[in-house]
Amino acid sequence: MSRRLLFCAVLALTVPLAGCTADTPAPPSPLPTSGGGAMRLVAFDSCRQLADDLRKAAKASVGPYGLPGSEMAYPELLSDGARAMADAAGAAPAAAAAPDFSRTNVHEQGADEPDLIKTDGRRIVTVADGTLRVIDAATRKETGRLDLEAGRGGELQLLLSGNSALVLVPPGYHHRAITADGPDPRPGGQRPQVLLVDLTGTPTVVSRYRGEGALIDARMTGSVARVVLRSTPRITFPSESGQFDNKKRIAANRETIDDAPADAWLPRWEITDRTGTTTGQTDCGRVSRPAGYSGAAVVSVLTFDLTRPTLGSGDPVAVVADGDTVYATPDSLYLANDDRWRFAGRAVDRAHRQTELFKFTLTGNQPPTYRASGTVPGYLINQYALSEWAGHLRVATTDGATERSAVRVLAERDGKLAQTGIVDGLGKGERIYSVRFLGARGYVVTFKQTDPLYSLDLRDPAKPTVTGELKITGYSAHLQPVGENRLIGIGQEADGNGRIQGLQVSLFDVADPANPKRLAQYHLPGGHSHAEYDPHALLWWPATSTLIVPVESRGALALRVTDDLTLADQVDQPALFRSLVIGSELWTLSKAGLRASDLSTMDQLAWVPMES
Known part of the structure; x- marks a missing residue:
């Protein structure tokens, strides 16, 4: 059985916290399932059981520098950089019709993703350096500014609804308020926050949720957002600069785990609104566990309805797990766990070279409901490796040990995500660089020295097949649909030995599944684009067949897409990383400011500085 099957709801703020003494019984409160053959979820029976089981699991997985998955545990395994989260525009306030405007480039329509900038066609809202700004699109003037009291640091994101x-x-980021429980003892112990901002008149923070751990991702359908957090135990491991014996380090860390109380694993939150500040903590009986787990993290899925006057606790759904990838449609949410963190620094047998998947259904403004789970061999490249269509989940993975990639089709069967079909052996000796599923078709790019683009027929979930293959130099790191039977590939050109040669934009004709073709290529030697690793940096505007591709240190390319790729113009705005269209104007965002240009000529119409 999978080690991450069991999710459950945690206490709402209105429910008193249960004491977490060693033998406090935990009330049975399994997360509701959808009925039928779905397996029941089992909570810990008591705080004593929670403490004993999590200590045992954590001791088995702890390394010389801490628990797997933390930034301190295995620094040599940190990724090259986080993929930025994305966005789609929120609902416009009821008023006269807004001009046509672009929506942020997202994986699934109707499943909005957070980003740095959003628009409803009348106003533009951005967040950067701890400040939220509102710009009126008609006057091209800043009309509101709000210090979020979040300090300065990493990248803020936002969702917009009305x-x-x-x-x-x-x-x-650092919240300036002093909290009742004092500073977080963990390295980098600042806490993630979720802020509800009222944009009516002068922007105002009306509710502030402060959680623990890492902010994994979020999705929004209508006015309801689901936010995923992953928290690690509040355990301070000994730091002895003179101690270089890893065995002794691990022994000392295990002793520290033995001394940790049960509530070290229980996520805490703090909510501040107009009525004051309230604190809460997940109850022992509201935490679920699968058959096996690392004891290194708890994942919580929070639900916030933006039409409500305050955020509340988010009615969390919590599990002992190490989730790292979120994929959602308007009706489903999937959480994926990459098992490599669990076994970091140690040999991983073939049985554990896998990704675990959990499916939840989404209904209105209610917390997600658990439906099914399953495992697939290998690892995902990102959320685009997942796709739900016609009641099935398609999953593309690469097994790094065998250097083989595959696409599997899964269906929900009695609480499990069971395999119904597979296409195996894609790009032997290579790994997946990008994936795009479009209805009954799928497209997979693998790369080592050349770039095979595989075309897949997924109409029959029992018999998915490869229908065509195109080999070209270089690779596509993101595949973007640009009209019927057309794909754009954003990536890097390469020579015959696989050495990259600069930004490559490819236009593919995929009308014939047996014979995909590259119609055109635009190559910028030495160039790189944020869109290679962050699809939300890419703008496709079908009304004028214009593709806006940001180029690091050079602004952005405006490419006209027909049966060819032609450079229509260029936006001279250094460090440009986002763009959007409102009416006949192109708005481009950089750290320095927001520029409005005429979409047809790219002449600058206005400049709104972003620097304080």
């Missing part, structure tokens, strides 16, 4: 903005603050 006159409400939900701002996501990563734990790299």
Whole structure:
């Protein structure tokens, strides 16, 4: 059985916290399932059981520098950089019709993703350096500014719905308020925050949620946002600069785990609104566990309705797990766990080279409901490796040990995500660089020296097949649909030995599944684009067949897409990383400011500085 099957709801703020003494019984409160054959979820029976089981699991997985998955545990395994979260525009306030405007480039329509900038066609809302700004699109003037009291640090994100903005603050920021429980003892112990901002008149923070751990991702359908946090135990491991014996380090860390109380694993929160500040903590009986787990983290999925006057506790759904990837449609949310963190620094047998998947259904403004779970061999490249269509989940993974990639089709069967079909052996000796599923078709790019683009027929979930293959030099790191039977690939050109040669934009004709073709290529030697690793940096505007591609240190390229790729113009705005269209104007965002340009000529119309 999978080690991460069991999720459950935690206490709302209105429920008194249960004491977490060693033998306090935990009330049975399994997360509701959808009925039918779905397996029941089992909570810990008591705080004593929670403490004993989590200590045992944590001691088995702890390394010389701490628990797996933390920034301190295995620094050599940190990724090259986080993929930025994305966005789609929120609902516009009821008024006269807004001009046509672009929506942020997202994976699934109707499942909004947070980003640095949003628009409803009338106003533009941005967040940067601890400040939220509102710009009126008609007058091209800043009409509101709000210090979020979040300090300065990492990248803020926001979601927009009507006159409400939900701002996501990563734990790299410092909240200026002094909390009742004092400073967090963990390295980098600042806490993630979720802020509800009223945009009516002068922007105002009306509710502030302060959680623990890392901000993984978020999705919004309508006015309801789901925010995923991952917290690690509040355990301070000994730091002895003179101690270089890893065995002794691990022994000392295990002793520290033995001394940790049960509530070290229980996520805490603090909510501040107009009525004051309230604190809460997950109850022992509200935490679920699978058959096996690392004891290194707890994942919580929070639900916030932006039409409500305050955030509340978010009605968390919590599990002992190490979730790292979120994929959602308007009706489903999937959480994926990459097992490599659990076994970091140690040999991993073939059985554990896998990704675990958990499916939840989304209904209105209610917390997610658990439906099913499953495992697939290998690892995902990102959320685009997942796709739900016609009641099935398609999953693309690469097994690093065998250097083989595959696409599997899964269906929900009695609480499990069971495999119904597979296409295996893609790009032997290579790994997946990008994936895009579009209805009954799928496209997978693998790369080592050349770039095979595989075309897949997924109409029959029992018999998915490769229908075509195109080999070209270089690779595509993101595949973007640009009209019927057309794909854009954003990536890098490479020579015959696989050495990269600069930014490559490819236009593919995929009308014939057996014979995908590259119609055109735009190559910028030495160039790189944020869109290679952050699809939200890319703008496709079908009304004028214009593709806006940001280029590091050079502004952005405006490419006209027909049966060819032609450079229509260029936006000269250094460090540009976002763009959007409102009416006949192109708005581009950089750290220095927001520029409005004529979409047809790229002539500058206005400049709104972003620097304080």
